[in-house]
Amino acid sequence: MFRLVRTADGSYTLYNEKWGDYYHSLDGAFSESQYVFIEQGFIKEHLQKATSLHIIEVGLGLGFNLLATLQCCEGWNGTLLYEAWEPEPVPSDWLKAVWEKSHFSHPVLNAIVEKVPLFTTPNITIRFHWKPWRQGSIDYKVDRIFYDLFAPRTCKSLWERPFLYACECLNPQGMLLTYSITGTLRRLLESHGFAFVTPKGFGKKRQMLRVYGKQP
């Protein structure tokens, strides 16, 4: 059902045979998380001026985006609230194999393996929602959304209404990041009045997507 794959930066990812897709770019799995979500999400810049950060991740997968966020927040005195949605957690043996081969270790990884609902430290709260992201999942606005599902060709409907709904959950300074952009997504965003840009994508990808929260 899964295949372990080494990527260009030395970190490992999985190929999921059911979805027919990889969890990350083969050009560098952890580097992709750092580029698309941390760098292009201006997380460092946010930490320099804010005392709190609320992130939603749609598609926790192997936890790379969470690890990259925790790494970026090291030494910051503010409070992080990270909420991740994942309806099909990867079996623990596969998770452990990926993390071990990639030389990752962090107490939060145990929380993922044990599928706990909550992991906390004095200034970090991580809520795991072991169910699908859908319209109505939350009733508040957030600073960042990491929309990291498998590609639209494998799960088209998740890039329609649930995607638009995610954009609606951004606060006015908020940003949604995702690794890809299609003509359909572009038209959807335009027809619903969202401002967005398409920076250079990670690795061989030409473009990625950053959507901005609607102004009041």
Ligand SMILES: C[S@@+](CC[C@H](N)C(=O)[O-])C[C@H]1O[C@@H](n2cnc3c(N)ncnc32)[C@H](O)[C@@H]1O
């Ligand atoms: C590209 S992988 C995510 C990689 C992950 N963000 C990481 O850093 O390792 C896509 C993930 O989306 C999950 N997924 C599928 N349908 C979903 C849904 N409706 N809501 C949330 N996640 C979903 C899949 O199970 C898979 O783990």
